[in-house]
Amino acid sequence: LISIEDLHKSFPMGDGRIPALRGVSATINRGEYVAVMGRSGSGKSTLMNILGCLDTPTAGRYALDGRSVGDLTDDEQAFIRNRMIGFVFQAFNLLPRMDALHNVELPLLYRGLDSSERRWRAMEAMEAVGVSDRARHRPNEMSGGQRQRVAIARALVGEPSIILADEPTGNLDSGTGEEIMAIFDRLNREGHTIVLVTHEAHVASHCRRIIRLRDGVIEEDRPIV
Amino acid sequence: LISIEDLHKSFPMGDGRIPALRGVSATINRGEYVAVMGRSGSGKSTLMNILGCLDTPTAGRYALDGRSVGDLTDDEQAFIRNRMIGFVFQAFNLLPRMDALHNVELPLLYRGLDSSERRWRAMEAMEAVGVSDRARHRPNEMSGGQRQRVAIARALVGEPSIILADEPTGNLDSGTGEEIMAIFDRLNREGHTIVLVTHEAHVASHCRRIIRLRDGVIEEDRPIV
Numbered sequence: 001l002i003s004i005e006d007l008h009k010s011f012p013m014g015d016g017r018i019p020a021l022r023g024v025s026a027t028i029n030r031g032e033y034v035a036v037m038g039r040s041g042s043g044k045s046t047l048m049n050i051l052g053c054l055d056t057p058t059a060g061r062y063a064l065d066g067r068s069v070g071d072l073t074d075d076e077q078a079f080i081r082n083r084m085i086g087f088v089f090q091a092f093n094l095l096p097r098m099d100a101l102h103n104v105e106l107p108l109l110y111r112g113l114d115s116s117e118r119r120w121r122a123m124e125a126m127e128a129v130g131v132s133d134r135a136r137h138r139p140n141e142m143s144g145g146q147r148q149r150v151a152i153a154r155a156l157v158g159e160p161s162i163i164l165a166d167e168p169t170g171n172l173d174s175g176t177g178e179e180i181m182a183i184f185d186r187l188n189r190e191g192h193t194i195v196l197v198t199h200e201a202h203v204a205s206h207c208r209r210i211i212r213l214r215d216g217v218i219e220e221d222r223p224i225v
Numbered sequence: 226l227i228s229i230e231d232l233h234k235s236f237p238m239g240d241g242r243i244p245a246l247r248g249v250s251a252t253i254n255r256g257e258y259v260a261v262m263g264r265s266g267s268g269k270s271t272l273m274n275i276l277g278c279l280d281t282p283t284a285g286r287y288a289l290d291g292r293s294v295g296d297l298t299d300d301e302q303a304f305i306r307n308r309m310i311g312f313v314f315q316a317f318n319l320l321p322r323m324d325a326l327h328n329v330e331l332p333l334l335y336r337g338l339d340s341s342e343r344r345w346r347a348m349e350a351m352e353a354v355g356v357s358d359r360a361r362h363r364p365n366e367m368s369g370g371q372r373q374r375v376a377i378a379r380a381l382v383g384e385p386s387i388i389l390a391d392e393p394t395g396n397l398d399s400g401t402g403e404e405i406m407a408i409f410d411r412l413n414r415e416g417h418t419i420v421l422v423t424h425e426a427h428v429a430s431h432c433r434r435i436i437r438l439r440d441g442v443i444e445e446d447r448p449i450v
């Protein structure tokens with residue numbers, strides 16, 4: 001399903017470039033449940049952004065279902081971003097002037113659903129993560145963990161086949177974190193592919209494979225037993 | 226040092242109010258090392274914001290060194306906020322258009338230090354948390370954990386007597402997180418009062434007292450053995 005070959009990514013800074021990924025290769029098959037770990041600054045979010053078609057590599061190849069993403073048309077890339085992939089950002093990236101409900105509805109906007117259908121699905125997603133009582137709150141009227149859960153609901157509302165979650169429990173107490181992991185567990189049992197970045201061992205233990213990054217390269221890639 | 230009596234805080238929402246703190250009382254003495262824990266939405270950040278003089282309670286009393294904060298002049302409150310207290314925000318609250326160095330220098334701006342002294346102290350603080358190589362990066366040119374560490378450096382640069390840290394390791398891998406906790410441990414040994422919100426048991430284990438919130442009240446307040 002997901003195939004990355006010798007991915008490189010660097011960012012321009014002043015006269016030079018900051019290397020973020022220095023040759024990353026892996027294949028992730030449909031239905032896998034992968035934890036990505038590594039030190040702060042090791043390239044995890046950069047990798048996730050490329051997998052999520054939110055950024056492009058400086059070198060190397062990223063193919064989905066055998067087709068190189070770099071060769072796809074804008075429409076095809078948009079389809080992947082909006083329909084195939086659900087992305088939970090490390091910084092949530094909620095729109096500050098919209099309430100939680102509208103934030104969660106966003107991925108459904110271009111699917112030809114009527115507004116009551118959109119509303120219903122968004123409320124379902126918010127209930128699953130326990131923030132439906134904050135539906136009319138804007139992000140700055142919610143706690144950090146409530147914002148995080150709204151971001152998770154938004155990623156799941158479209159029932160994407162691939163879920164990319166960047167530190168989805170970083171702001172959640174253990175109890176709420178385990179509720180979120182139970183959702184991911186269920187979605188994976190139902191066949192969704194899940195790749196999540198975490199620094200918490202008990203979160204990673206839900207996954208079946210760990211990819212550990214270090215300074216922009218893969219240091220370890222093995223099953224979790 | 227810190228004395229809170231029957232603190233209440235609620236936020237206006239539509240026609241009603243959202244209760245965040247529903248009668249919280251505690252005394253935290255100079256040099257204590259306290260972990261605040263509790264479910265997402267239980268009132269931890271609201272409590273921290275009141276302790277940090279960044280918000281006022283709807284009812285109840287907050288006194289520092291015996292003086293009720295509500296009765297202080299604006300200047301006195303500003304002094305406390307800027308000189309006595311170092312605050313690490315759950316969402317970092319870095320200024321997006323300034324580079325990391327300038328963000329960290331901010332608390333020093335009104336102390337009559339010359340710019341090279343400010344620069345030196347800011348670089349020291351950034352080195353302590355391992356982000357000095359990102360001094361000239363703006364927040365969106367850094368990883369999540371690097372931003373978090375810049376926020377920590379900014380809170381510590383003024384050597385405040387009270388450090389309030391809201392989830393200071395939420396975006397950090399275990400290794401980097403332990404480096405940060407070692408800094409807090411040292412500061413506490415040197416006499417600084419530290420109150421930190423965390424959802425991670427191994428982080429709380431550095432502290433000597435735990436205050437657990439539940440739905441806006443204190444459910445537990447005991448020493449950590």
Ligand SMILES: Nc1ncnc2c1ncn2[C@@H]1O[C@H](COP(=O)(O)OP(=O)(O)OP(=O)(O)O)[C@@H](O)[C@H]1O
Pocket residue numbers: 134137140141142143144145146171172173236237238243244245263264265266267268269270271272315
């Ligand atoms: N500005 C606001 N307007 C309305 N409600 C608010 C506002 N700020 C906070 N709340 C509500 O107050 C309650 C407590 O919020 P607080 O941020 O203190 O929780 P928390 O314990 O820090 O949660 P988390 O662990 O998720 O960060 C939450 O239910 C939240 O929705």
Ligand SMILES: Nc1ncnc2c1ncn2[C@@H]1O[C@H](COP(=O)(O)OP(=O)(O)OP(=O)(O)O)[C@@H](O)[C@H]1O
Pocket residue numbers: 011012013018019020038039040041042043044045046047090359362365366367368369370371396397398
């Ligand atoms: N826009 C940018 N400009 C310059 N450097 C960048 C930019 N974005 C990321 N970097 C650098 O690339 C490296 C990798 O960043 P990335 O966000 O992928 O790390 P990460 O593993 O997600 O870290 P964390 O665990 O702290 O979130 C970091 O050293 C970071 O400073």
Ligand SMILES: [Mg+2]
Pocket residue numbers: 044045046090166368369370
């Ligand atoms: Mg990251």
Ligand SMILES: [Mg+2]
Pocket residue numbers: 143144145269270271315391
């Ligand atoms: Mg909070």
